[in-house]
Amino acid sequence: MKSRHHLNTRLLPLSILISALIPAAVLAAPSVAIPPPVQDLINQVQSYANAHVISPEQAETLIKRLTVTPEKLKEEEARVKQELAAVEKKQKEANTEIITTSIEKDQFNKALNNKQKAKLAAETVFINANSKQNEAIKAVNKNWSLADENISTKLSVIVNGESKTQAILAEKIKLTETANINQQEQVIKAQQLDTEIQKNQSELDDAINNKTTGTIVLQEKLTQAETKLETAKNNPKSKLSLAEAKHKRTSKNLKNPKKQAKSEALRNQKDYERELKNLQTPITTATEELKVSQEKVEVLTQEKALISTKKIASDAITDNLQGEINRAQQAQLQAEQDAQQAKDATLAQQAMAKAAAAEKSLQEAEQKLAAIAVIAQEAEAKLTAAQRAKADAELQLADKMEQLANINLDLTALNNLDPKVISQQTLAKGEAQPVADGELAVATKVAGGEQNITTGGVVLASVVTEDGVVNLSDSALAHDSQLINGTLNNTRAHDVNTQVGAQGKLLINGTQEAAATSEGATVAAGGSVTAGTNTLVTKMVSAGTVTGNDGALFTETTLNDGQFSLNNGAIAKNTKVNGGQFNVNEGATAKDTEVSAGAVTGNDGALFTETTLNDGQFSLNNGAIAQNTKVNGGQFNVNEGATAEGVTVKGGEFNLRARAQAMKLTIEFGEAQIAGTLTDVTLRGGNTTLASTADVAGTIHSISGSALKVYQGAHTAQADLNLAGRVVLFADDVAPAAALPSRAVRAADNRLSAPFTFRRVNMSGGTLDLRNVKKAQLVMDSLAGNGTFKLGSMLQQDASAPVNVTGNADGDFILQIDGSGIDPTNLNVVSTGGGDARFTLTDGPIGLGNRVYNLVKDASGKVTLVANESTVTPGTASILAVANTTPVIFNAELSSVQQRLDKQSTEANESGIWGTYLHNNFAVKGRAANFDQTLNGITLGGDKATALADGVLSVGGFASASTSSIKTDYQSKGNVDSHSFGAYAQYLANNGGYVNGVVKANKFNQDIHVTSADNSASGNTNFSGMGVAVKAGKHINHNHLYVSPYVAIERL
Incomplete structure (x- = not known):
């Protein structure tokens, strides 16, 4: 039989059809018409093959099942047999026709030969003309010839166009x-x-x-x-x-x-x-x-x-x-x-x-x-x-x-296909489907029934509803399962991209001999996953409840909501917590955890390593351990019995509770509350507080710009302090409650002093502030460097030196002591065991009580305050100056009355009304205080003169008002307003002798501003005064001159 003229693709052999669907190892879409539902399954199978979930052979087998069925082949067989009968009938009719036409052909050929010779002459002429015609046609198109159909029409079309x-x-x-x-x-x-x-x-x-x-x-x-x-x-x-x-x-x-x-x-x-x-x-x-x-x-x-x-x-x-x-x-x-x-x-x-x-x-x-x-x-x-x-x-x-x-x-x-393929089967309640070695089940609907996959079996895209169950065991594979309402039991098998719905459960368990693995599962809210012995769970995304037990290993888990718990040796690596609750319990480990929201809790000996807290809350409870934790935000709580090692705080809040411990703490920004045991801390910034229950050892390294609060009772005697920042000491009765659990607050005592102790202190421009603690005493084994001690006004509180260095002190240090109007009972400031340390006051000598004090260091290393007996404090000087203003005012006002009396005694003793304007400048120099006083005022009065037998008696009254401004050498200043009234009388004898007396009452109003070396104060006071003056003398006249000797007494 020779080659055929055409090929009907519907009748291609099955092997050729499948090879067209699956070229090489990569599956392609079929080239024949396939219903859409079947085509969807074929596409899914192709994706599994491309992802190497199933082998090319499995994929080829599955597509054969989907595209070719025995029923279709039998229908095709019946059609072909019917067409075969029609062809055999045509063959018989053709044989009969050939016999008849062969006889007729022989008869007509004899007559035809006789007529051929007459045709030859005319044919020669035609051949020549026809040759020229062909050449002309070839010129138009080399592929055309005279034998072509419609050649004339073609040429006409070209000419006409x-x-x-x-x-x-x-x-x-x-x-x-x-x-x-x-x-x-x-x-x-x-x-x-x-x-x-x-x-x-x-x-x-x-x-x-x-x-x-x-x-x-x-x-x-x-x-x-x-x-x-x-x-x-x-x-x-x-x-x-x-x-x-x-x-x-x-x-x-x-x-x-x-x-x-x-x-x-x-x-x-x-x-x-x-x-x-x-x-x-x-x-x-x-x-x-x-x-x-x-x-x-x-x-x-x-x-x-x-x-x-x-x-x-x-x-x-x-x-x-x-x-x-x-x-x-x-x-x-x-x-x-x-x-x-x-x-x-x-x-x-x-x-x-x-x-x-x-x-x-x-x-x-x-x-x-x-x-x-x-x-x-x-x-x-x-x-x-x-x-x-x-x-x-x-x-x-x-x-x-x-x-x-x-x-x-x-x-x-088709009947011998291997492996066996089962597709689109529905399992109702009471029905079961086994998928054994070499078998493949696709798109099975487990609607209350049971699907059992054993060694070598593969199920793809199973959908579990109505409390259905999928049992996956012994190296079997389940891919893209949907657990809408039902359970998938993975025992020593492998599930991929399982979707656990709100009523779904995924149970994963291996054995000592074989592991169970789960990859890419997603868990909706309400869904649950439990992993047990020898299991590996990777790339899970959950908003439901996930539990790992007995050494289960989770990697690259993302928790968006719900709860994720690790128990008894379970391990989680590279976990991202975006919400929900992540609990790590006894014997479990979490490595490389990143927390952006939600809460993470470690209990009962849990271990965390390389944790990053960006937000949310991270808490360690009794026995839990965290290593190398970074706090960028949120709150990290280390509670009683827990341990944190290698914590770096760049933001947020770190709380070390009482009876918890931490090592190698670094604070860059944020807040740190320390109430437990801490070894080695570096402060680069932020605010750190040592509560009264804190116990610190190792080294406190305070960088410039950092702030450390230390409350009374905090145990720092075993800690070295390298200080370039600021340390402020506080009394224990105001310790921050946020750092202390309710049952761990240490009660305040009634000690005579409040000691704060450090081992070796090395200051690099830092500050130690003792002003907030009554009876504070800072004890150090040694002191070196340079820095500032702020002591406030605590020198009146105790007999001990507030700064006590039991060993050597070397360097330059500034003492900031607040001035006070109270005489000090303790002049001890610094006590050292030796060394060449130099201590100076912030602004030079300070005023305490009425005297000015400076620092003096003796041979034993004790630094005390020594008073300058020749100098009073600015405040004392100002008070003395103000006290001396009232006599000056009294005498200035009294002088205006004396002028009136003198005038009456030297001139005609006549009655009348009089007035005097007062303006005086007084520069008072004294041992205690120097001050300048300027007085301006007026006095108005009137009197009546009565002639007697041997002289004249004059009686009168007056009133005065004045204001004085005062300024001392210490820049203190003030004003004194005075209002007074009084009466006077004088008897002038005819022989020139006289005697007079004045009675005067004053009302003073003082407004003063006192400036000291490190402070200032203002005050206002009102008080009254009364005074008398008596004067006796005699005028001795000579021509137009007179001499008037007198004696006078005054009392204010």
């Missing part, structure tokens, strides 16, 4: 020219974009590297400004630090009702704010300039990306235009060829006309032969047709026989 061909040619030429112009314009646009890119790059480079406005320079400028501010803060002698110190001393008077005190406090506040602003303004300016520069860089970067995108688009357009030019040129060439073909077609028509005339002559010669020739030809055609029909029938017969054979082979192969 010549004008249209010419128009097309003109159009193609125009399109070519237009494409060239568009390309030139696009080239210009591309050049413009290149120029924009270069300009943008230049501006971007300038924005980054410009020596005055570039981001690099501005960043350096900002860093310098910040460094300058930080340097000023750390330098106690800088303008900022001095202004801050003054502001702090007077800040409590900002709400003082006294104008002068409040005025000075406001002035100191403004001075401090001005100094701070002078240092902060460059930072603000640099920050704004840097922000503007960065925004400019960002805008230029975006513009660069936009221009580059336009350039890419422009290049693509240029490439497309070149393609259009090429196509236009090809179209123009084709149009030119069509035009030439039209000319050739006209010549071919002319040649055909000549050939037609020659053919007509030949036809006339053949007319006599026509009748017999036609009959002979009909006989020949009839015979040929009969033979062809016979051949076709034989060919069809062979084809149908082969189809039947292939169908029988396909049926046999």
Whole structure:
């Protein structure tokens, strides 16, 4: 049998059909029409094969089951047999026709030979004409010949379309020219974009590297400004630090009702704010300039990306235009060829006309032969047709026989498929489906029934509802299972991408001999997963309840909500907690955990390593251990009995509860409350508090800018202190409750002193502040470096030195002691066991009580305060000055009355009304205080003179008012207002003798502002006074001169 003329794809052998569906090891979509539901399954099978979940052989078997069934093959067999019977009938009819037509053919051939000779002469002429005709046709199209059907029609179409061909040619030429112009314009646009890119790059480079406005320079400028501010803060002698110190001393008077005190406090506040602003303004300016520069860089970067995108688009357009030019040129060439073909077609028509005339002559010669020739030809055609029909029938017969054979082979192969494939089966309650070694089940609906997969079995996309159960055991595989309402038991098997719904359960258990694994499961709220012995769970995402027991291993778990618990040796690695509750219990371990929300709790000996807390809460309870924890936010609580080692706090809050312990703690930012046992801590920033129950050993390393609060009772005697920051001591009765559990607060005692103890203290510009503790005493084994001790006014509280160094003290230290109006009972300040330490007061000598004191160090290393007996304190001097103003005022006002009396005694003793204006400046010098007093006032009075036998008696009354301003050497100042009234009398004898007396009552109002070395105060007081003055003398006249000796006494 020869080759066939066609092939019906519906009847292809099954092996050829499947190979078309699965080329090589990668599955492709079938090339035959397949219903959509089946096609969906085929697509899923293809994805499993591509992901190597199933083998290519398994995939081929499954697609065979889905695309070809025994029923379809039997239907095809019946159709082919029916067609085979029809073909056999046609074959018999063709054999009969061949016999009949063969006899008729022989008879007509004899008559035909006699007529052939007459035809030869005319045929010669026709052949010559026909040759020329063929040449003309070949000129039009080399593939055409005279034998082609409708050749004349083809030539007529070309000739008639010549004008249209010419128009097309003109159009193609125009399109070519237009494409060239568009390309030139696009080239210009591309050049413009290149120029924009270069300009943008230049501006971007300038924005980054410009020596005055570039981001690099501005960043350096900002860093310098910040460094300058930080340097000023750390330098106690800088303008900022001095202004801050003054502001702090007077800040409590900002709400003082006294104008002068409040005025000075406001002035100191403004001075401090001005100094701070002078240092902060460059930072603000640099920050704004840097922000503007960065925004400019960002805008230029975006513009660069936009221009580059336009350039890419422009290049693509240029490439497309070149393609259009090429196509236009090809179209123009084709149009030119069509035009030439039209000319050739006209010549071919002319040649055909000549050939037609020659053919007509030949036809006339053949007319006599026509009748017999036609009959002979009909006989020949009839015979040929009969033979062809016979051949076709034989060919069809062979084809149908082969189809039947292939169908029988396909049926046999389909019945022998290995492995066995089960698809789209539904298991109701009470029904079970076994999937054994080599078997594959796809899209099974376990609706209350049971699916049992054993060694080597594979199930894909099972859907479990109505409390159905899938039992997966002994290395079996389940992929894409949906547990809507039911359970998947994974025992020593492997499940992938299991979806655990709100009523679903996934149970995973291995044995000592074989492990169970689960990969990529997702757990909805309400769903549950339990993993036991020798299990590996990877890439699970959960919002439900997940439990790991007996050494289960979880990796790359994401907890979005719900609860995740590890028990008895279970391990979790690379866990992300975005919500919910993560519990690590006895013997369990969590490694590389990242907490962004929710809560994490370690109980009963749990172990955490490399934990990062960004937000939420992380708590360790009794026996739990955490190693290398980073706190960027949230709250980290180490409770009683727990241990944290290697904690770095960069934000959030760290709480070490009483009877908990921590080692190697670093605080950079945030808050740290320490109430338990701590070994080695580095403070780089933030705020750290040692509660009264804290027990610290090792080294406390305080960097500049850090702050540490230490409450009375905190045990630091075994801790070395390297101090560049600030340490503030507090009494234990105000310890922060947040750091202490309710049953762990240590009660305050009634000790005579409040000792704070450190081992070795090395200060690098740091500050130790003892001002907040009554009877505070700081005890150190040794002291070195340089720094400041703020002692406040505690010297009146105890006989012990507040700073006690039992060993050597070396370095330079400043003591800040507040002045006080109370005489000190303790002059001991510092006690050392030796060394060359130098101690100085912050602002030089200080005033305590009525005297000024300075520091004196004796040979034993004790530093005490010694009074300067020749100098009183500014406050004392001011008080003494004010006390001396009232006698001056009394005498000044009394002098105006004495002037009136003197006038009456020297001139005519007459009655009258009088007045005197007072203005006096007094400069008082004394051992205790020097002060200047300026007085202004007025006195008004009136008297009555009565003549007696031997003299004149004068009686009168007066009233006065004055104001005095006072200023001392210590910048203290004040005002005294005085109002008085009184009476006087004088007897003037005729012989020139006289005696007078004055009685006077005063009302004084004092308003004073006292300034000391480190403080100031204002006050106002009112009081009354009374005084008398008696004077006796005699006027001795000589011509126009007189002498008046007298004696006088005054009493105020």
